Amino acid sequence: MTAVQAEQGVLAGDPRMLIDGELVQTAGGATFDVVHPASEQVAGQAADGTVDDMGRAVAAARRAFDETDWSRDLDFRVHCLTQLHEALERNKEHLRRVLITEVGCPVSVTGSQIESPIEEVKHWTEHGRKFEYLVDNGVHDTPLGPARRKLHYEAVGVVGAITPWNVPFYLNIAETVPALIAGNTVVLKPAQLTPWSGSEYGRIVAEETDIPAGVFNVVTSNANEVGAALSADPRVDMITFTGSTATGRAILAAGASTVKKTLLELGGKSAHIVLDDADFSASLPLAAMMACVMSGQSCILPSRILLPRSRYEEGLAILKASMENFPVGDPWTPGVMQGPQISETQRQKVLGLIQSGIDSGARLITGGGVPENLPVGYFTQPTLLADVDPDSQIAQEEIFGPVLTVTPYDDDDHAVAIANNSIYGLSGEVSSADVDRAFAVATRMRTGNVTINAKSHFGIDSPFGGTKQSGLGYRNGAEGFKEYLAIKTIGMPE
Ligand code: ADP
Secondary structure, eight states, X not given: OOHHHHSOSOOOOOOOEEETTEEEOOTTOOEEEEEETTTTEEEEEEEOOOHHHHHHHHHHHHHHHHHSSXXXXXXXHHHHHHHHHHHHHHTHHHHHHHHHHXXXXXXXXXXXXXXXXXXXXXXXHHHHHHOOSEEEEEEEOOTTSOEEEEEEEEEOSEEEEEOOSSSHXXXXXXXXXXXXXXXXXXXEEOOTTOOHHHHHXXXXXXXXXXXXXXXXXXXXXXXXXXXXXXXXXTTOOEEEXXXXXXXXXXXXXXXXXXXXXXXXXXXXXXXXXXOTTSOHHHHHHHHHHHHHXXXXXXXXXXXXXXXXXXXHHHHHHHHHHHHHTXXXXXXXXXXXXXXXXXXXXXXXXXXXXXXHHHHTTOEEEEOOSOOTTOOSSSOOOOEXXXXXOTTSHHHHSOOOSSEEEEEEESSHHHHHHHHTOSSEESOEEEEOSOHHHHHHHHHHSOSSOOEETTBOOOSTTSOBOOEETTEESOBSHHHHHHTTEEEEEEEEOO
């Protein structure tokens, strides 16, 4: 029996916030409920922080940046983040249970949500340790004689990190650890539905690391105004955000008056172009799995499948069989790959979009409702819709459910045109027996990332970002680290 199987069951997270080095409740003691999506039961509470709490956290982060050596003492930062990595390792099974409790993510697929981010702490610590913060850019002629230019990479300042609920622990780490090792101070505002992946992170920082008071703060809240206060606060130098495009626009607007640096990873509506020479039996079952594995709650999911008209029904049959056999159920049961949607509101949104697809002429091939054997919990059937009009709402709006839409195309040009018919430009996928042909198609997709033949574009080593309304800037890779740094160019005597 693995450690995971030994230690199962709902586990409430820490109900406190971390503000200026203290694990605290909000002044009036207000809390809000956290619900386990697989049982619909309240699993515990989180602090319902206020705009005042956010103000105190930002003040602490500002002071820690302006008045301590944090931003200048790389050795100390490496020491603290090495401690953080070790502490997260020690708390791994606890964090996994808290994550499953608040997200409903199946235990069998928690590796990318627990092991990967913990590994990333180590990666970023090493990356930050080795980074060249001072680069000699050579001697250049100027009207006043030759000048040497040196580039000094410096922390941006106070970073506000706002995270969503779909992969909360991973994103809490991905948005804050590169910022911290680069010398910034941070205020983290986790999503309402998943406060504990943030509060547990705060507890571990406070109890098990030497990270100084104010350098890292976590403010949980059930109110959007608290995130809005962070994104508008003039004491904050940068916002890093993952979430919906609508909220991204609000954050960009809120930061405009103080010209905040803003890193946005927003929505997607990615297309998977299956070329007519592709191995359908390899690519389509995987496509179905990707749609279901996080209950479809993933921004990079290629949710629009484009099939060649010549092999359309063949492709639909494979997708249908894969979705009908997908293991949906209790997230604590090993082998289950799809859990519930995170909330009833989200499930209703998904079911509403499926209905809008049917209303606009799409053909329901399988799914479309609630699994009969799972009346409790916010479960949704894996759903396949064919003949989807590329201009319809279901082809244009992010669904965030276990739903694939399928649209036929005539030739490669037509497929590319349908794929690019979107306000989003996050990811894409191409399947073909001919990798050169797939590559040519990939270069024509207006997205930040493309996967060819299931070889994923996503990883800590390579930049990840969206084009069009899918985002600004990059996470991951050397580029992702530099986002948390400003360059000071110093002209000086040779
Ligand atoms: P979703 O729509 O999927 O719930 P959102 O993009 O609304 O996701 O939320 C992601 C994060 O943004 C959450 O932490 C949420 O609290 C926060 N948020 C929501 N509205 C705002 C806002 N106006 N300003 C800043 N943060 C916000």
